[in-house]
Amino acid sequence: MGSTTAKEIVISVCAGTGGVAAGGFNVIEAFKAELDKNGLSANYQPRVHKVGCRGFCAKDVLVDVQVDGKTETYQFVTPEKVAPIVSEHIVGGKPVKKWLVKKDYHIFHDKQQKLVLANCGQIDPESIEEYIAAGGYRAASKALGMGPDEIIEIIKASGLRGRGGGGFPTGIKWESCRRASGVVKYVLCNADEGDPGAFMDRSIIEGNPHAVIEGMIIGAHAIGSVEGFVYIRAEYPLAVERLRRALEQAREKHFLGKKIFGTEMDFDIKIVLGAGAFVCGESTALMTSIEDKAGEPRPKYVHTTDRGLWGKPSNLNNVETWANVPMIIEKGAKWYAGIGSERSKGTKIFSLVGKINNTGLVEVPMGIPLRDVIFKIGGGIPKKKQFKAVQTGGPSGGCIPASLLDMPLDYEHLSEAGSMMGSGGMIVMDEDTCMVDVSKYFLQFCVDEGCGQCTPCREGVFQMVRLLNEITEGKGTEKHIGLLEELAATIKDTSLCALGTSAPNPVISTLRYFRDEYEAHIFDKHCPAGVCKALTHFYIDADKCTGCTLCARNCPAGAITGEKKEPHVIDQDKCIVCRICYENCKFGAVQKG
Amino acid sequence: MPTMINLTINGEKIAAPEGTSVLQAARQAGIFIPTLCDYEALEPEGTCRLCIVELSGSIRPCIRVSCIQEVKEGLVVETETERIIKNRRLILELLLGRSPYCRELLDLAGKCGVMTSRFLTGEDDDCIRCGRCVRVCRDKIGAYALCWVNRGYNRKVATDFERLSEYCIGCGSCAQVCPTGAIKMEDRGNQRRIYTWGQVVARFELEKCEKCGRYFAPRKYIDWMRRKAFKPKGIELIDLICPECLRKTERPAPAKVPFGNGAFPAW
């Protein structure tokens, strides 16, 4: 051994929830052991560390192997692959080509602009030293030397807007809370993240928890608060653990506690675990939940910046919003305002899921065309299917059709299109998606997750789901669409909190862009996407069928018959519309009707 | 004198004391706004959404519930616009969907021009989830015997674990504030039962009045009130005397107990 010429070895193993689930910790151990075995540990002090999620969780465990400043990235690493990587790449100087990431990994990252996630995948989230070495806590220290009004002006000038839902200008929120009368004020961080499929906030806390803490310190100084809370869902154990550790480290360094950074300011942060109800992410429900009462929304006729947690002025921001703050202070409002579109500044993290080749977390500058996110970063739709729509903004967002793919991705354009930014969920749907069925799914989520205290949301959304059910079962009549629209209008007008007022959005937007699908269900008793069982049947095109027997062998209902090399037939009485034949026929002979 | 606030309701100029709700101001002016979850002695929660009104003038035009919105100088309130009426009727229809035979709800719906519901669910539940019972038990009595269980459409009022309540003191306030009779209280002989959905949630033995011999209240309730009641100097709540007999005695009646309108419910 010892033929290596390498002097510096850094191995970065992805250890976010995705990485850990894929066995990240075992890979770290394997690397350590293997480096020892090869005698590298003694000579070169290699660094094997865990880093936060870099967004491409489908390829976990991802490992960066850096030898003398040259980095290669491996995908799907398992402990078994470690020995060859060490011997061939680190010792032998030849990367193991077949295990390296492929072109898609680079395309995935090309169009992204990583600011908030810059440190994720680079530094060890459990080490405050690594964060400091990467420039961390410089902004907080700088901010503490500035006047609160000066900070608020910078945040206002940067154009930063809330990343948790409404997109409210952060600087203005801080200012109202600063101006509110009262000595005791709170800064709060919303890490509830209840949208199905969303994991932006989790990844930030798992990968770079100190950025959130630093943002909150700056905010506390600007607002005049000595106590902060992070409300985080208990289902995020790794994030909670890393945040807890980060808070301890910050206290040790006197960045939190009494007289922080050697100034006169006191500030500390507590963690409050949420029980994981979606509605607890709503600002007033979050506050009642911290107060140890049932997490139910309250009418917001007095702003929470005037009367919030325990009746005191409270400033709530989302995890990602807080994580943006340090770099704005560090690099200036002008720099930040130079990124993004006219009224939406900076970057936004989206979780890209659904019928898309590259699922994962992506951070892009605001205003990037939707098409770039889906077809470049996301790599387009699998199996050469057609893109149909993308649902943004979480369960109560809207569906954006293909005709709007060139739309810039920012707050204004999304709400113009009848959707919203929400917290950044993005669910891609292909031609095989039934828009009525999808709307039903999202509304059902709101029926289950609403608190149920106010009538329009509790009863109204339930009734909308009932109507949608009838439509998908083929029992729709010409009255159904009208009733849906009537209910949607009242629920929007009269619900107590934003869960209710936005719950009808999926129906409103699909009625706007895909009304013909509703009409096909109701009048033609036909589900164009072939999803609704009562309105779909499959048949075999005798001209295309080669008689390969694949479908007959796979049919769970025994509904397909036919001789080898002869066209097959589906017995409609036996068929359970499970789609297996349709999905698997290699000759496109199974048709839906 | 409290500061008076000037506002307009349905075109009428009105002055109301600072801190009153738009609903109270409207009522004082003789303007009817339908409500279900509102109850005088309880903090408004604004959940039934029937008392919605359109606001403009000194605030950005919006729809809000009048039970929570406080009067504000220059506020312009409309209680019967087309949009409000449409929304209100639909909300009533939605409530009727689950409680189609509830007399009180039918009366109110009739007043608002709703005769039938297009949203019948096949249920027949007199509880309209206004939450008055939960609030009175929690906020006024302090017994916490009733609570909300489940989320969303399945939300309902229940005792802990839906068993016979340990915390219930048998005061009957819940039955008293229930607008539809979904929670009932029944005294028969020396037995008191409080029940809802045909299911008994609490059962008590009643104590006899030492003076007239009438069964009047459960022991637990008497003890509770004795602990909580405000006792003016020189007045002792005498054991086991019913309110009627107490009133007939020389002593002034126990003036204030921490229950909203000052009355002991259902002795």
Ligand SMILES: Cc1cc2nc3c(=O)[nH]c(=O)nc-3n(C[C@H](O)[C@H](O)[C@H](O)COP(=O)(O)O)c2cc1C
């Ligand atoms: C039903 C509902 C759920 C919400 N869930 C979240 C959440 O999980 N995380 C979050 O940051 N904001 C959530 N919000 C938005 C918050 O109410 C609030 O607007 C936000 O945290 C404010 O922070 P920002 O200004 O930084 O965006 C939710 C809102 C509603 C109505």
Ligand code: SF4
């Ligand atoms: S809108 Fe829905 S979630 Fe919000 S308060 Fe009303 S019932 Fe609860």
